[in-house]
Amino acid sequence: MKIALVGLGYVGLPIALEFAGIFDVIGFDIDQRKIDIASMGRDPNDELDPGAFVDKNITFTSDERLLKSCTIYVIAVPTPVTRFKVPDLRPLQSASKTVAKYLKKGDLVIYESTVYPGCTEEDCVPILEDLSGLKLNEDFKVGYSPERINPGDKVHTLTNTVKVVSGSDEAALEQVANLYESIITAGVHRAPSIKVAEASKIIENTQRDVNIALMNELSIIFDRAGINTADVLAAAGTKWNFLKFYPGLVGGHCIGVDPYYLTHKAIELGYSPEMILTGRKINDNLSKHVAKKAVNLISEQSVPVHDARVLVLGITFKENVSDIRNSKVVDVVKELQSFGISVDIMDPHAASSDLEASYGLSLVSEPRAPYDCIILAVKHDEYLSFDEDYFKSLSRGKGALIDIKSQFTTQIHDMLYWSL
Numbered sequence: 001m002k003i004a005l006v007g008l009g010y011v012g013l014p015i016a017l018e019f020a021g022i023f024d025v026i027g028f029d030i031d032q033r034k035i036d037i038a039s040m041g042r043d044p045n046d047e048l049d050p051g052a053f054v055d056k057n058i059t060f061t062s063d064e065r066l067l068k069s070c071t072i073y074v075i076a077v078p079t080p081v082t083r084f085k086v087p088d089l090r091p092l093q094s095a096s097k098t099v100a101k102y103l104k105k106g107d108l109v110i111y112e113s114t115v116y117p118g119c120t121e122e123d124c125v126p127i128l129e130d131l132s133g134l135k136l137n138e139d140f141k142v143g144y145s146p147e148r149i150n151p152g153d154k155v156h157t158l159t160n161t162v163k164v165v166s167g168s169d170e171a172a173l174e175q176v177a178n179l180y181e182s183i184i185t186a187g188v189h190r191a192p193s194i195k196v197a198e199a200s201k202i203i204e205n206t207q208r209d210v211n212i213a214l215m216n217e218l219s220i221i222f223d224r225a226g227i228n229t230a231d232v233l234a235a236a237g238t239k240w241n242f243l244k245f246y247p248g249l250v251g252g253h254c255i256g257v258d259p260y261y262l263t264h265k266a267i268e269l270g271y272s273p274e275m276i277l278t279g280r281k282i283n284d285n286l287s288k289h290v291a292k293k294a295v296n297l298i299s300e301q302s303v304p305v306h307d308a309r310v311l312v313l314g315i316t317f318k319e320n321v322s323d324i325r326n327s328k329v330v331d332v333v334k335e336l337q338s339f340g341i342s343v344d345i346m347d348p349h350a351a352s353s354d355l356e357a358s359y360g361l362s363l364v365s366e367p368r369a370p371y372d373c374i375i376l377a378v379k380h381d382e383y384l385s386f387d388e389d390y391f392k393s394l395s396r397g398k399g400a401l402i403d404i405k406s407q408f409t410t411q412i413h414d415m416l417y418w419s420l
């Protein structure tokens with residue numbers, strides 16, 4: 001049994017390496033840069049320690065011909081949305097075409113990418129069948145097992161989180177379940193169908209998105225009411241059934257994107273998903289709300305907005321990761337720049353070259369004080385030891401702190417302060 005991992009990103013690489021501790025694995029990716037880095041025993045995304053590569057039976061390659069010798073194909077390619085916020089299935093279709101070329105009787109293809117219910121069977125299987133000339137369940141089997149890893153999270157890992165598995169028939173389900181049981185210590189959950197497994201993943205992220213949207217809306221209301229949202233949530237959270245969600249910018253490639261896969265399917269089925277799309281709209285507009293608050297705090301200090309200088313601490317989409325994809329902090333920066341405000345960005349995890357390539361922005365390595373407003377945008381561990389004295393030392397005059405993640409609610413006394 002030889003396993004091919006198709007797509008070696010945040011999801012594919014850790015799975016490839018786990019399997020490679022037991023089986024013979026081909027790690028395939030179209031990005032030669034990633035292949036070069038992984039071949040040297042390093043994670044291109046800086047998530048895994050070099051130890052994860054030790055004693056692993058894996059060949060990294062961008063040469064698809066090596067897929068020929070495999071019998072199990074695990075596909076973990078991106079599932080983004082287009083600028084019209086509809087699923088962009090091109091990576092998934094392209095990876096399916098590649099695998100179809102090498103598919104043989106008795107093979108198993110498992111999809112890990114996050115998709116809407118029906119995508120595997122309606123969009124991917126026809127590609128596999130058409131190009132290979134083989135028939136699903138007669139000649140080859142298909143499985144779907146959504147990924148639940150949480151980048152930057154050292155507690156909930158691939159192996160200690162229950163994995164949902166599904167298959168195109170009973171035999172496929174058992175084969176997929178047995179395969180993952182060999183690496184997932186927490187065990188697997190056998191879903192009754194591929195569609196159920198697909199839907200389960202998409203609602204995990206949709207649920208988070210909608211709940212955060214509610215918190216963001218509450219935060220806007222409480223701001224107008226002159227009360228602190230963190231205080232309200234601390235009080236309400238003392239009830240046993242109050243759900244612990246917090247306001248914040250919703251970026252990244254999962255929570256802010258996956259709901260559009262579900263809404264696309266809903267619309268296709270003739271239903272207009274009001275709540276999910278409203279939640280998306282609230283979360284997407286939050287960057288403008290934050291930027292507007294910064295402008296208000298600058299004006300309160302009688303600084304002309306076009307002369308103002310702002311320091312943004314943290315540009316990644318979440319804490320303690322280097323990933324800047326779909327970062328909503330970038331939207332805050334661009335909104336501030338549209339007012340003529342000069343913005344410096346610092347981030348100990350992000351790479352300036354990535355920021356430049358993706359957004360035309362760059363990082364500064366040291367603060368270039370003084371600033372009229374500091375925006376603490378991401379809760380990186382490096383920022384936990386900061387205090388008001390430090391923020392004041394970087395400020396011109398009174399100074400203002402925007403504390404998006406409400407880290408310093410009780411600790412700022414002299415500066416102007418606002419949190420979500």
Ligand SMILES: NC(=O)c1ccc[n+]([C@@H]2O[C@H](COP(=O)([O-])OP(=O)(O)OC[C@H]3O[C@@H](n4cnc5c(N)ncnc54)[C@H](O)[C@@H]3O)[C@@H](O)[C@H]2O)c1
Pocket residue numbers: 006007008009010011012028029030031034076077078079091094095098112113114115146147148149150151253254
């Ligand atoms: N990153 C996460 O935290 C996370 C968590 C759960 C689920 N997911 C889902 O998993 C999937 C993969 O996400 P990711 O974060 O690993 O993406 P990623 O962009 O980090 O990695 C995907 C990899 O696939 C490669 N690729 C693209 N097209 C290819 C093709 N045709 N053939 C071979 N390789 C190809 C890319 O070069 C890239 O290296 C997505 O559907 C995502 O929604 C991601």
